Amino acid sequence: MPTEPELFRARCGFEPLAIGYGGLYKTGMNYTRHSEGIDQDIDPSLDLEQEIARLKKEKNAIILAHFYQVPEIQDIADFLGDSLQLAQQAKKTTADVICFAGVHFMAETAKILNPERIVVVPDLEAGCSLADGCPVDAFRAWRAKYPDAVAVSYINCSAAVKAESDWICTSANAVRVVQAIPPEKQVLFAPDRNLGRHVMKHAGREMQLWPSTCIVHETFSERKIIDLKERHKDALFIAHPECEPAVLRLADYVGSTTALLRFVQTQEAKTFIVGTEPGILHQMKKAAPDKTFLEAPPQEGTCACNECPHMKRNSLEKIYLSLRDLSPRVEVPEQIAVRALVPIERMLSLS
Numbered sequence: 123m124p125t126e127p128e129l130f131r132a133r134c135g136f137e138p139l140a141i142g143y144g145g146l147y148k149t150g151m152n153y154t155r156h157s158e159g160i161d162q163d164i165d166p167s168l169d170l171e172q173e174i175a176r177l178k179k180e181k182n183a184i185i186l187a188h189f190y191q192v193p194e195i196q197d198i199a200d201f202l203g204d205s206l207q208l209a210q211q212a213k214k215t216t217a218d219v220i221c222f223a224g225v226h227f228m229a230e231t232a233k234i235l236n237p238e239r240i241v242v243v244p245d246l247e248a249g250c251s252l253a254d255g256c257p258v259d260a261f262r263a264w265r266a267k268y269p270d271a272v273a274v275s276y277i278n279c280s281a282a283v284k285a286e287s288d289w290i291c292t293s294a295n296a297v298r299v300v301q302a303i304p305p306e307k308q309v310l311f312a313p314d315r316n317l318g319r320h321v322m323k324h325a326g327r328e329m330q331l332w333p334s335t336c337i338v339h340e341t342f343s344e345r346k347i348i349d350l351k352e353r354h355k356d357a358l359f360i361a362h363p364e365c366e367p368a369v370l371r372l373a374d375y376v377g378s379t380t381a382l383l384r385f386v387q388t389q390e391a392k393t394f395i396v397g398t399e400p401g402i403l404h405q406m407k408k409a410a411p412d413k414t415f416l417e418a419p420p421q422e423g424t425c426a427c428n429e430c431p432h433m434k435r436n437s438l439e440k441i442y443l444s445l446r447d448l449s450p451r452v453e454v455p456e457q458i459a460v461r462a463l464v465p466i467e468r469m470l471s472l473s
């Protein structure tokens with residue numbers, strides 16, 4: 123199994139500078155954002171929203187977008203959701219083309235569910251630290267050490283890892299998936315150790331955990347959240363289960379992105395400190411315009427924001443180009459897709 127510094131190098135692309143509380147501190151991040159990386163000119167007089175709408179009609183395409191996308195992408199999406207909802211929607215679609223505004227593993231899942239349809243992404247480089255932190259060869263070697271165990275993989279992993287797994291889960295259904303496994307079976311859970319710990323607590327069973335983390339959710343600062351709670355005594359702190367255990371212990375509510383969105387609408391509280399990627403605030407503000415949403419602060423020595431650098435690679439310009447050129451396409455080799463479909467379908471049949 124890779125060591126923590128090896129995982130860090132794989133997911134961040136540079137040397138870890140220090141190991142401290144909550145994992146490895148990161149500095150020196152230099153992300154490509156928004157429309158950087160487009161190597162062709164786009165007529166600046168184009169009304170991109172209008173052009174995208176025209177292209178969608180012309181190509182019988184839909185746009186699926188994740189809650190962590192920038193607001194202008196969320197606003198043009200045909201369907202907006204978390205990983206589970208997007209997978210469900212991808213399974214239902216009759217469109218010829220799916221433009222997936224999210225990250226690579228999500229588009230791969232859509233392709234596995236729709237081998238006959240074209241799946242394009244705005245930016246092929248939009249990856250995920252969790253997926254990158256779980257290379258398939260290392261995962262296979264880990265599984266081989268526990269030949270009788272059942273392997274549950276969080277949907278944030280590559281198609282190749284999905285193909286080696288017995289179950290796929292999302293943060294919305296992970297507890298239910300693990301509870302569906304016979305109690306006498308040993309369970310391996312990959313790649314997010316924080317979600318794994320959360321599931322162990324709520325499903326009431328031990329599991330072997332892969333050691334990856336999300337570079338966004340591991341950066342929230344326990345101390346700064348305590349300070350913020352002190353200053354906003356009536357605020358509720360809500361968090362995604364990918365956060366570190368010390369941060370989750372402070373939370374008034376822990377749930378998937380959709381569950382967090384639902385929670386803020388059903389509570390009487392007027393202020394919420396939100397411990398997940400801030401893209402979700404756009405929908406929270408729309409759903410509860412009379413409420414206040416504060417971003418949970420990150421640790422010192424990080425990139426000083428909680429935005430996912432992968433999700434934020436996408437832009438309207440790149441969506442326009444991907445629909446116009448039907449490129450870049452996401453492809454999954456057939457022998458992997460056929461095997462990966464089994465645990466994905468198993469999850470969807472439970473949801």
Ligand code: SF4
Nearest residue numbers: 250251336337338430
């Ligand atoms: S927020 Fe974290 S888990 Fe989600 S895509 Fe970004 S790196 Fe991956």
